[in-house]
Amino acid sequence: MTVSPLLRPQRYPHRWLAAAAAAIAATAHLPVIGPHLEQAPYMGTLFILLTVVCLTLAIAMIRYDTPAVYLAAAATCGAAVIGYALTRLIPFPLLADDVGNWLEPLGVLSVLTETTVFALAGAALQAAARQHNTAPDQSRFAAASNQPRHVANER
Numbered sequence: 001m002t003v004s005p006l007l008r009p010q011r012y013p014h015r016w017l018a019a020a021a022a023a024i025a026a027t028a029h030l031p032v033i034g035p036h037l038e039q040a041p042y043m044g045t046l047f048i049l050l051t052v053v054c055l056t057l058a059i060a061m062i063r064y065d066t067p068a069v070y071l072a073a074a075a076t077c078g079a080a081v082i083g084y085a086l087t088r089l090i091p092f093p094l095l096a097d098d099v100g101n102w103l104e105p106l107g108v109l110s111v112l113t114e115t116t117v118f119a120l121a122g123a124a125l126q127a128a129a130r131q132h133n134t135a136p137d138q139s140r141f142a143a144a145s146n147q148p149r150h151v152a153n154e155r
Contacts, residue, residue: 061073
């Protein structure tokens with residue numbers, strides 16, 4: 001039984017740094033959950049979800065270290081950074097006062113750590129792709145061994 005390349009552990013050397021950045025990103029959202037649940041409940045709920053997912057991904061990066069985990073981490077943290085930018089550019093319902101507020105300290109910390117996770121996860125995915133592309137394709141070799149051999153100059 002072959003394991004999908006997305007589920008194969010890869011021993012990524014920077015997984016601890018990526019996991020720490022994800023845990024910090026999660027922790028940075030904790031102080032703003034309460035105020036956002038009161039002011040804009042949908043955003044408070046999204047912050048709870050993001051916190052849980054980032055903590056789960058931090059653990060998964062250490063425990064499983066698979067491309068699937070890094071793909072989820074890149075998608076989650078990339079979406080969080082885009083969401084932050086959108087709330088600073090476009091007035092969201094109940095959050096219009098965030099427009100232009102780029103330097104809110106916890107927001108800056110979140111964006112920095114989420115960007116770090118995104119970059120490290122992207123590097124892990126590139127490493128996994130290189131490893132997969134250079135690994136011998138066992139199915140090709142198995143199929144070749146079942147084929148009759150032909151001599152090059154045979155008439």
